[in-house]
Amino acid sequence: MTSTAGTTESVGHFAARARTWIEDNLPTWDDEPVDDRTLQNRIYDAGFGGIAFPVDHGGAGLTLAHQRAFYDCTDELGRQVPRQYWVSIGMVAPLLLERGSEAQKREFLPQLLRGDIIMIQLLSEPRGGSDLAGATTRLTRTGDHYVLSGSKMWSTNAYIADYGICLARSNWSVPKHRGLSLVIVPLKDDPGVSVHRTRMADGELGDVCEEFFDDVVLPRENLIGDEDDGWAVVQSLMVHERNQTADIGYGRLGAGGRSTTMVVDRTAEATQLAAVARERAALDLHNQAVADAYIDSVVTRLTGDRIIRGLALGTHQGPWGSLGKLRGSEDGHRVARTRLAVLGADGVTWDGDDVQPDNAGTAWLTARIATIGGGTSEIQRNIISERLLGLPREPSFDRDVPFEEVLRNARRRG
Amino acid sequence: MHLELTDEQRSFRDTARRFIESRTPLTTVRDLYDEPDGFDRGWWREAARLGWTSLFVPETHGGGTLSGRAVTDAVVLAEEIGRLVSPGPVLPVNVVAAALAWSGGGDRGTALLPALAAGEAIAGWAFAEPGDRWTPDALETVAVIDDGGVTVEGEKAYVEAAGVADHLLVTARGDGGLTQVLVPADAPGVTVLRGRSVDMTRRYGRVRLTGVRLPVEAVVGQPGRAADVVERQLALALALQCAEMVGLAERAMETTVEYGRDRIAFGRPIVSFQVLKHRLADMAVHLEGMKAVTEELAASIDGKSAETSRLASIAKAYVGRHCLEIVDDCVQITGGMGVTWEHDLHLYNRRAAVDRAMWGTPELHRRRLLDLLADGGRL
Numbered sequence: 152m153t154s155t156a157g158t159t160e161s162v163g164h165f166a167a168r169a170r171t172w173i174e175d176n177l178p179t180w181d182d183e184p185v186d187d188r189t190l191q192n193r194i195y196d197a198g199f200g201g202i203a204f205p206v207d208h209g210g211a212g213l214t215l216a217h218q219r220a221f222y223d224c225t226d227e228l229g230r231q232v233p234r235q236y237w238v239s240i241g242m243v244a245p246l247l248l249e250r251g252s253e254a255q256k257r258e259f260l261p262q263l264l265r266g267d268i269i270m271i272q273l274l275s276e277p278r279g280g281s282d283l284a285g286a287t288t289r290l291t292r293t294g295d296h297y298v299l300s301g302s303k304m305w306s307t308n309a310y311i312a313d314y315g316i317c318l319a320r321s322n323w324s325v326p327k328h329r330g331l332s333l334v335i336v337p338l339k340d341d342p343g344v345s346v347h348r349t350r351m352a353d354g355e356l357g358d359v360c361e362e363f364f365d366d367v368v369l370p371r372e373n374l375i376g377d378e379d380d381g382w383a384v385v386q387s388l389m390v391h392e393r394n395q396t397a398d399i400g401y402g403r404l405g406a407g408g409r410s411t412t413m414v415v416d417r418t419a420e421a422t423q424l425a426a427v428a429r430e431r432a433a434l435d436l437h438n439q440a441v442a443d444a445y446i447d448s449v450v451t452r453l454t455g456d457r458i459i460r461g462l463a464l465g466t467h468q469g470p471w472g473s474l475g476k477l478r479g480s481e482d483g484h485r486v487a488r489t490r491l492a493v494l495g496a497d498g499v500t501w502d503g504d505d506v507q508p509d510n511a512g513t514a515w516l517t518a519r520i521a522t523i524g525g526g527t528s529e530i531q532r533n534i535i536s537e538r539l540l541g542l543p544r545e546p547s548f549d550r551d552v553p554f555e556e557v558l559r560n561a562r563r564r565g
Numbered sequence: 566m567h568l569e570l571t572d573e574q575r576s577f578r579d580t581a582r583r584f585i586e587s588r589t590p591l592t593t594v595r596d597l598y599d600e601p602d603g604f605d606r607g608w609w610r611e612a613a614r615l616g617w618t619s620l621f622v623p624e625t626h627g628g629g630t631l632s633g634r635a636v637t638d639a640v641v642l643a644e645e646i647g648r649l650v651s652p653g654p655v656l657p658v659n660v661v662a663a664a665l666a667w668s669g670g671g672d673r674g675t676a677l678l679p680a681l682a683a684g685e686a687i688a689g690w691a692f693a694e695p696g697d698r699w700t701p702d703a704l705e706t707v708a709v710i711d712d713g714g715v716t717v718e719g720e721k722a723y724v725e726a727a728g729v730a731d732h733l734l735v736t737a738r739g740d741g742g743l744t745q746v747l748v749p750a751d752a753p754g755v756t757v758l759r760g761r762s763v764d765m766t767r768r769y770g771r772v773r774l775t776g777v778r779l780p781v782e783a784v785v786g787q788p789g790r791a792a793d794v795v796e797r798q799l800a801l802a803l804a805l806q807c808a809e810m811v812g813l814a815e816r817a818m819e820t821t822v823e824y825g826r827d828r829i830a831f832g833r834p835i836v837s838f839q840v841l842k843h844r845l846a847d848m849a850v851h852l853e854g855m856k857a858v859t860e861e862l863a864a865s866i867d868g869k870s871a872e873t874s875r876l877a878s879i880a881k882a883y884v885g886r887h888c889l890e891i892v893d894d895c896v897q898i899t900g901g902m903g904v905t906w907e908h909d910l911h912l913y914n915r916r917a918a919v920d921r922a923m924w925g926t927p928e929l930h931r932r933r934l935l936d937l938l939a940d941g942g943r944l
C-alpha cells in the first residue's frame with residue numbers, strides 16, 4: 152500500500168490523467184445503465200482498480216488520496232460507477248491484504264479488485280451482533296478439513312457474493328475471544344449453504360441476508376490467520392468497515408455506493424428544506440425552544456398531579472418521586488439554557504457594577520444544582536429503571552465483600 | 566391511561582382490545598395495506614356495535630356516552646387503537662359526529678347521526694388545506710350563502726378516510742367567520758383524490774370543491790359562527806390522536822423491554838446495560854407526561870374549559886414529539902431486528918410518524934401556543 156517515496160505519481164497529475172480517462176470511458180448516470188461488473192472490469196483494466204493496493208497484488212500501487220481524487224472526479228462528472236463492491240473491495244480485500252496467506256492473496260485479490268468475484272463478511276448472527284465474540288456458529292476440525300454449521304444474519308450483499316468471510320467458534324473450552332476462527336466460505340453451489348434476503352421495515356427486500364450452514368466442508372487453507380486467533384484477525388475487518396461507513400477507507404468508491412455510507416453532501420436536501428421551512432415559518436428555533444421549555448414545565452406539573460393521585464389510588468407504587476424529580480430538575484436546566492440562547496448578549500451583560508438580579512448568565516451558573524443535588528439525574532434514572540421498570544441492577548463489586556477488600560479491588564479494577 | 570376507569574369504561578376498553586386482537590391483529594395489519602380503504606366496511610359495522618362510533622351521538626339519535634363525559638370515554642378507545650395500530654376511521658367519524666351534535670340545528674347533520682352511530686355511514690372532516698395548513702385562519706376554502714343555498718369552493722388536503730367517506734364536513738370561510746357545511750361525497754362538483762400514507766391502513770385524500778351547490782340546510786350550526794365549535798373539534802381530534810400515541814408508545818416500550826430482557830449480549834440481558842436503562846428511564850418519564858397531559862386535555866374538553874385550545878397545543882407538541890422519539894428509541898434498542906419487515910416496530914413507527922404530522926406538527930403547535938400565550942392569559 153505504500154510506495155517508495157519519489158516514485159509515486161503526484162495526486163494532481165494522477166487526477167488530470169484520471170479525468171481524461173473518465174470522460175472518455177465512463178457513461179453518465181443519464182446514459183444506458185452499464186452493469187457493475189462490466190464497469191469495474193473497465194476501470195480495473197485501465198489501471199484504476201484497487202488504486203491504493205500494491206502492484207504485486209493486482210493494485211495500482213498508489214494511495215487513498217489518489218483513490219479519493221479518482222472518485223471525486225466520477226462524482227463531479229456524474230459518471231456511473233459500480234454499486235456492489237464496497238464490502239468486497241472496501242472491507243474484505245484490505246483484510247486479505249493485511250491478514251491473508253500468500254496463497255489467498257494471490258488467488259483472490261486480483262479477482263476481487265477487478266470485480267470478477269465478490270466476497271462479503273459473515274459476522275453477525277441471529278443471536279446478536281453487538282457481542283460479536285459471542286458467536287456460536289460452529290467450526291469443527293476433522294482430519295485435514297473443517298466442517299461449518301450454524302447461521303449468520305445481516306450479511307450485506309451475500310445474495311450476490313461468491314464467498315463470505317465467516318467468524319465461527321472453533322474452540323468451546325476457552326474464553327470466548329480465544330476460541331474463534333475466521334474462514335473463507337464459498338456461498339454458491341454448495342448444497343449445505345442457503346442464503347435468504349431479509350425484508351426490511353419499508354417492505355422492500357434488503358441487501359442484507361440470513362444464511363444457514365449445514366455441515367459445510369472447507370479445506371484448511373481457507374482459514375485466515377491461525378486457528379482460534381479469529382478475534383484478532385476480525386479486528387482489522389472492523390476497522391475497514393468503520394472507515395467505510397465514515398467514507399475514509401478503501402470502500403470510498405464514488406456516489407454509486409452512496410447508499411451505504413453516512414457521509415454525503417446534504418446541500419441540496421438542506422436547500423430544499425430551508426425553502427419549505429422559511430415558507431412555513433418553522434425555522435424560528437428560538438420560538439420552538441421557548442415553547443418547549445414552557446410545555447415541559449406544564450407537563451411536569453400535570454405529571455406531578457397525576458403521580459399524587461396515583462399514589463393515593465394505588466395505581467402508582469414505588470419511587471415515583473424520582474420520576475418527578477428527574478423531570479422537574481431537567482426542566483429547570485432546560486429553561487436556563489433557553490434563556491441564554493434567546494437573550495444572547497443581553498442575557499450575560501449588564502450596565503454598571505452590580506450583578507443584575509435574575510440575569511440569564513448568573514442563573515446558568517447554578518442551573519445544574521437541581522440535576523445534581525438530591526441525587527443526580529443519573530442516579531434517578533437508575534432508580535426509575537430498576538425500581539419502576541424492574542430492569543436488572545448493574546453488577547456491583549461492593550456487596551458481601553469486606554469493605555477493605557472493596558477498596559483494594561476497586562483500585563485494581565481502575 | 567386513565568387512573569380511574571368506570572366499570573363501563575373498563576368493559577368498553579376490554580371489549581375493544583379483544584376485538585382488535587382477534588379481528589385485526591398485527592399480522593393482518595400488514596395485509597390490509599393491499600385493501601384500497603385500509604379496512605372493511607362490514608368490520609366497521611361490527612366495531613360500531615361495540616360503541617366505537619356512538620359516544621358523541623345523543624341518545625335520542627342512537628348513541629350515548631359511558632360516563633357522561635364523551636371525550637374521556639373516547640380517549641379510552643383511541644389508546645387501544647394505538648396499542649395495536651388498529652385500522653378504522655375512528656377519529657374522523659367521531660369528530661364529525663361531535664361537530665354535528667355540538668353545533669345543534671342543521672337538520673341534515675342530525676339526520677346523519679344514527680347512520681354514523683350504526684357504522685352504516687362514514688364521514689370525513691375536510692379541514693386542512695394543501696401546504697400543511699392546519700389552523701382556521703389559514704383556510705381559503707369559502708362557503709357563500711345566497712338564494713336559499715350554499716356554494717362551496719376550495720381544496721382540502723390530508724382528509725382521513727376521504728376515499729371511503731359518504732359525507733364530508735367541510736370547514737370554510739363564510740360571511741362573518743367560519744362556516745361548516747356537510748357535503749355528500751357524491752355531490753356535483755366534489756372530486757376526491759385518494760391517497761396513501763406511510764401508515765399501513767390509514768388513508769388520506771385530497772378533496773376538490775368546485776362550485777358545489779347545496780341547499781342551505783347543509784350548513785351545520787350557525788353560518789359564520791363556527792369558530793368556537795371548530796376549536797373544540799380540533800381539540801377533540803388532537804385528544805384522540807394524543808391518546809392513540811400514548812397507546813403506541815406504551816406498547817412499543819413494553820415489547821421492547823420484553824425483547825431486551827431475553828436478548829443476551831456480553832453475558833447479560835441488554836436491558837441491564839446502564840445506557841439502555843437510562844434511555845428507558847427517560848422514555849418512562851415522557852410516557853408518564855404524555856398520559857398526564859392527554860388525560861387533562863380530555864377532561865378540559867369535556868368540561869368546556871377556556872384553557873382547551875392552549876392545552877391542546879401543549880399536548881400535541883409534547884406527545885407528538887415524544888411518541889416518535891420513544892418508538893425511535895425502541896428501534897435502536899431492538900438492534901437490526903428493529904428495522905426489518907418481520908418485526909412489528911415499523912408498524913408503530915409508521916403510525917407515530919403520521920400522527921406526528923397530522924393535525925399540525927409539534928413545531929406548528931409550539932408556535933400556536935406562543936401566539937395564544939402572547940394574546941394573553943396563563944395556563
Ligand SMILES: Cc1cc2nc3c(=O)[nH]c(=O)nc-3n(C[C@H](O)[C@H](O)[C@H](O)COP(=O)(O)OP(=O)(O)OC[C@H]3O[C@@H](n4cnc5c(N)ncnc54)[C@H](O)[C@@H]3O)c2cc1C
Binds near residue numbers: 272275307830899904
Ligand atoms: C443494514 C445492515 C447491514 C448490515 N451488514 C452486516 C454485514 O455485512 N455483516 C455482518 O456481519 N453484520 C451486518 N450487520 C449487522 C450489524 O452489525 C448488527 O445489526 C449490529 O452489530 C447490532 O447487532 P444486533 O442487531 O444483533 O443487536 P444487538 O446486539 O442485539 O443489540 C441490541 C441493542 O443492545 C445494545 N447493546 C448491546 N450491547 C451493549 C452494551 N454492552 N452496552 C450498551 N448497549 C448495548 C445495542 O446498542 C442495541 O441497541 C448489518 C446490519 C444492518 C441493519
